Amino acid sequence: MNQTRKPMRADVSGLKWAISTAALAATIGGWGWLTAQNPPEVAIAAPQIAVQPPAVERQPLPPWLTDDPMLPVLPTVVPLNIPARDQVAAPPPAPAAPPRAPAAPPRAPAAPPPASAAPPPASAAPALREVTIPAPAPAARTRSSR
């Protein structure tokens, strides 16, 4: 029985490696050469920035800001239980002095009255008055534990 043997294939792996390496080297070399031939031009242009001052329009201030405010005149608050001045009854007139005895001899000019008897000056300190405020209703009561 004739047997035909398949011819052995030549081992070309070394050749493949050589071709691949050569192609890679040519690619890298070509890229490097081209890069060296044509360097990128870096042109740094100074930016032109024009800063313009903002336009401020001077407007006149509103009158309510410049004019002096008008202070409201508040009515005097009077506590409720203090009667108004016109409601205070005038003090009762002093009883008429009894007529002098006709037989009394005329006296010598009397000495000036003592200083303590002088009427109080008109500008005396205002009198203090007690104003009672009603107590609020209690919200709770504390006592022995219920």
Place this chain on the structure above:
Amino acid sequence: MQQRSFWAMGSTITIVIDSDEANARSAFAGAYQTLRAYERILSRFQPHSDLNALNRCAGRGPQRVGQTLWRALQHALWMAYRSDGLVTPAVGEALHTAGYDRDFRHMAGISAADLRTPSPVPDWRLIQCDPRRRTVAIPAGMRLDLGGSAKGWTATLIARRLGRRYPTLVDAGGDIALSGPRRDGSPWPIEVADPFHPDPGLALLMLRRGGVATSGVDYRRWLHRGKWQHHLIDPRTGDPVRTDLLTATVIAPTLSLAEMAAKVILILGAESGLHWLADQPNMAGLLVHRDGQIIRTPNVDRYCWQSSMSANR
């Protein structure tokens, strides 16, 4: 202003909320549920409460307890420390001996419990707590009672919780906790009751925050084997306290402190109590002697309503 009253923890609880919102109803309901839940845990008169379960295990070593009982007990022990042992949670057995063995509503002023000789209350420092395992060990023969301490602690807690939304006042049977000033920033007017006259008060306090408590021997009294007893135990004797005071009212930064201080003053009596109170920061007191004399600390006028003012005519 809205308020709701109900019965819990052996007292009439009144909650006042300074708000007109309709949502405040849910706040009342939440507070009621909290009080009920805490009562089930902390009451000495409910046989299945956590406190009674712990009391039944006295002398049997460390017992693990729930979070609420743990916190209430720590609070009571802190008050015992602050009062140098005069206000202690270890008075349960002494109260039972004195005849206070059920809810005061059911006592009808008379107790038929066996009369036994009182003995000094065990030292509160014998209670051993392990915070890591949350266990408590109480010695044999000791019975805990958190009574007023738990009530004040719960009232403070509720005032603080509701106070996040509304200005709140919690009145726990006459002991009052405040969350802060009212809506308009004004203080709460609180009347101090006169134990001799039901209607007119002794003073009108104006408080923005903190608490005020009154302890007294004029209420929660009962006849036990022909002898009048009351609920305030002197731990030094184990007997209901013998004091020259009828009531003591204290204003303090918290309701718990006020309640502890009022009890201490009542136990110590007028003279020693006033000396003790003078050493406490930020507290003021108003005491009523048995003979009717009213004693005020100098700083109590700062909290009282000033009924008159001077004005220029």
